[in-house]
Amino acid sequence: MIEIINLYNTFGKTTALKDVSLYLPAGSCIGLIGPNACGKTTLIKNILSMVVPTKGEILFEGKNIKGDVLYKNNIGYMPQIGRYPENMTVSQVIKMIKNIRKYKGTEDKELYDAFGMEKIAEKKMRTLSGGTTQKVSATLAFLFNPTVLILDEPTAGLDPISSEILREKIIKEREKGKLILITSHLLSELDDLLTNIIFMEESVVVFNKSIKTLFEETGEKRVSKAIHTLLKSGAAS
Amino acid sequence: MKGITTFIISDILKNRIVLLYTLVLCGFSWSIFSLEDNVSKGILSMLNIILLIVPLVSVIFANIYMYNSTEFIELLVSQPVKRSSIWNSLFIGLAVALNAAFIIGIGIPIMIFIAPKTALVVILAGILLTTVFVSIAMLCFILMRDKAKGIGLSIMLWLFLSLMYDGLVLFFMFQYADYPIEKIMVILSALNPVDLARIQVLLQIDVAALMGYTGAIFKKLFGTPVGYMTSLLLMMFWILIPYLLSLRLFKKKDL
Numbered sequence: 001m002i003e004i005i006n007l008y009n010t011f012g013k014t015t016a017l018k019d020v021s022l023y024l025p026a027g028s029c030i031g032l033i034g035p036n037a038c039g040k041t042t043l044i045k046n047i048l049s050m051v052v053p054t055k056g057e058i059l060f061e062g063k064n065i066k067g068d069v070l071y072k073n074n075i076g077y078m079p080q081i082g083r084y085p086e087n088m089t090v091s092q093v094i095k096m097i098k099n100i101r102k103y104k105g106t107e108d109k110e111l112y113d114a115f116g117m118e119k120i121a122e123k124k125m126r127t128l129s130g131g132t133t134q135k136v137s138a139t140l141a142f143l144f145n146p147t148v149l150i151l152d153e154p155t156a157g158l159d160p161i162s163s164e165i166l167r168e169k170i171i172k173e174r175e176k177g178k179l180i181l182i183t184s185h186l187l188s189e190l191d192d193l194l195t196n197i198i199f200m201e202e203s204v205v206v207f208n209k210s211i212k213t214l215f216e217e218t219g220e221k222r223v224s225k226a227i228h229t230l231l232k233s234g235a236a237s
Numbered sequence: 238m239k240g241i242t243t244f245i246i247s248d249i250l251k252n253r254i255v256l257l258y259t260l261v262l263c264g265f266s267w268s269i270f271s272l273e274d275n276v277s278k279g280i281l282s283m284l285n286i287i288l289l290i291v292p293l294v295s296v297i298f299a300n301i302y303m304y305n306s307t308e309f310i311e312l313l314v315s316q317p318v319k320r321s322s323i324w325n326s327l328f329i330g331l332a333v334a335l336n337a338a339f340i341i342g343i344g345i346p347i348m349i350f351i352a353p354k355t356a357l358v359v360i361l362a363g364i365l366l367t368t369v370f371v372s373i374a375m376l377c378f379i380l381m382r383d384k385a386k387g388i389g390l391s392i393m394l395w396l397f398l399s400l401m402y403d404g405l406v407l408f409f410m411f412q413y414a415d416y417p418i419e420k421i422m423v424i425l426s427a428l429n430p431v432d433l434a435r436i437q438v439l440l441q442i443d444v445a446a447l448m449g450y451t452g453a454i455f456k457k458l459f460g461t462p463v464g465y466m467t468s469l470l471l472m473m474f475w476i477l478i479p480y481l482l483s484l485r486l487f488k489k490k491d492l
Contacts, residue, residue, distance in 0.1 A: 011491065048315050051491040072317035079315070083308035087248070093312075099240045100316050 001026040001148065001179045002047060007056035009042055016042040018203040020056070026147070029170070029180040031190050033227070034200035040183045041080060043200070044150055047181075048077055073101060076141035080152040080183075082133045086126035090117060090136055093125060094143070103144045111139045114165045131157045138166055142173070149173060149180045155189055167193065187224035199227065238322035241313065245330030249302065255338050258294055262286070262342025270350040277442040280351065280359065283343065284438055287363045288431055291339060292370045293395055299331045299374035300391045304384045311492050324375075324484050331371045339363050355441040362434035365472040369430045369479075370395065376479040379486045402429050419454045426455075430475040433468050 002024040009017035017039045024030055032040050045051040047058060049065055049072075057064050060071040084093055098107075112118075115135040120128065128136070134157045141149060151170070155163040170193055174180055184190055197214060199206045207230070211223070218233075220226040249255055265286055273279040306327065313323045343363060347356045374391050381387035406425050410418065426432040440460050458464050 045492070050311070050314050052489055069317045069319050072315070077315050083311055085248075085306070085309040085312070087251075096240070096244060097312075097316060100313070100318055 001061060003059040003062075004043075004047075005057050005059070007043075007046060007058065008054045009039070009046065009051065010054045015203050017046070017053075020203075020205055022198065022205065022208060024179055024181065026179045027174075027177040028195045029174045029182070029193055030196045030198060031194040031223070032181060032183040032198050032200065033185070033187065033190075034206075038200045039203045040200060041152055044077075044152055044181070044183065047150065048072065048075065073103075073144075074147045076144065076146035076149045078134075078137045078141040078149075078151045078154055080156070082137035084125040084133070084136070087124060089122050089124055090128075091121040093136065094140065097140055098144070101144055105145060108142050108145050111135075111142050111165070111169055114169075115139060115162060131159060131162070134158055135162060142169060147178055149178060151180070151182045153183055153185070155184065155186060163189070187227065188222070190223050194223065197223065197227070238318075238326055241318070241323065241326035242329050242333075245326055246334055249330060249334035250337075254298065255334055258298070258335075259338040259342045262291075262339065263346070266343045266346035270346055276351050280355070280438065280442055283347070283359065284435065287343065287359065287366065287438070288435055289399055291343075291363055292366050292399060292431065293392075295335050295367045295370040296374045296377075296391045296395050297388065298335065299371045300377055300388050302331060303327065303375060303378035304387060314492050320488050321484060324487050328371065328375060328480060331374075332368045335367050335371060336364050339367050358441050359438055362438055365469075365476070366430060366434050369472065369475045372476050372480040372483075376483040379483045379490065398429055398431050403432065406432075423454060423458055427467070427471055430472055433471055437465075437468055 002022075004020055004022040004024075007017050007020040009015070020039075020043065032043065034040055042051060046053055047060075047065075049069075057066065059065070060068075060074075063071070065071055088096070115138070117135070117139055120132065125133070125136075134154075138151075138154060138158075141151065149170075154166055154170075158166065167189070170180060170182070174193070174195075182190070182193070194211055196208065196210050198208045209217075214223075214226050214230070215221060218226040218229040220229055266283060269282045270279050273282065310323060310327075314320065340360070344360045347359055351359070373394055377387050377391040377394065381390055406422070409425070410422060426436060436455055436459050440456060459468060
């Protein structure tokens, strides 16, 4: 569904991505993990063309995304830190995005209801707490039935109950055959979500494996342990 | 794009600062024209407001608005909207809102108090200046990631175009007073949007005669239909060049 070919990204002297090539097929739930500043968010921003690649290209359903914007109609994006116009209310933000996307289909109101957005609909974005802002981001990402979901640290800042709601929603969407890309540090949360794992370190992809092969290779049954074992044994590099 | 533009215009118009700006301009123009019997003198007083305050408010307001919209821009870029339409919407939104304030605050009183042709030139000068400085503000925003630096740069540019440029031209004129420098003077003045606006307005009232030989040359060059068109064209360049430059930079900007 999304193909990344020899992607490079440099900002001045720092390199954020170095020769990244990946294929992200539909129907998979991919965990993008790695230490801080390893290029996860940059990779995501490249897919959304919020950052322009220095070299290389990205194909969405076989079409180069360069100069195209309509492919974003198929993407729901939940940023790491949602930043919204301060003076707009929650309902205004939702309405505006709906307007921009010219969305005509039925809205997926599941998260909207589960997070109790109705209650805060008339509140200004400025007055919301970090966690509530994350809920708005999550609601917006799922609202327009996108075929691809890109979630950057989705559970950071969410309370346990809301995290669980989001988790269940992610599993549900995965079953529908959507492509889901998640970055997270909390490896324990990813256990029964993921089908594939991409591990990045210092701007390069270290490995890209399905959960099955990962477990088979390491003999572990949990994502966090499996990755530890793999990194310790040096098999990754 | 239409949706974003209307959103931005309504957002700016809801802002109390623009309302205050309109009221201040209104206050200035009504009091000047009610106190001053001589229309020419009235226009001269208005000229200072149009040449100094209008560009200053336009450039600072537009610049701060851009910095405050960083989140909004980020949100839009992650959605299926072309970057060029985001930028166009911001430009049109700011230009329309600030020009509306100018037209209500100064345009209407001027239409009431002075002759239609002169009024038209004064209003056109104000509209073009407002738009030029919105365009400059957007360029400053894209050049500087830091808010303080961006606002500083836009104030510096305003200071340079509104005050320092004239000082430099005057200095140059005194230094080379013994030489026939009228043509160079004309060219130098034509390069500055504020000077262009000033000359066009002054040519509408009789003070051009007071400016001596240079005034006569100005009248000869700028007072003709060709002169009007050239001034208009140069002003357009002042709007388009900073704007297109900022658009180019925005298309490549990493958010």
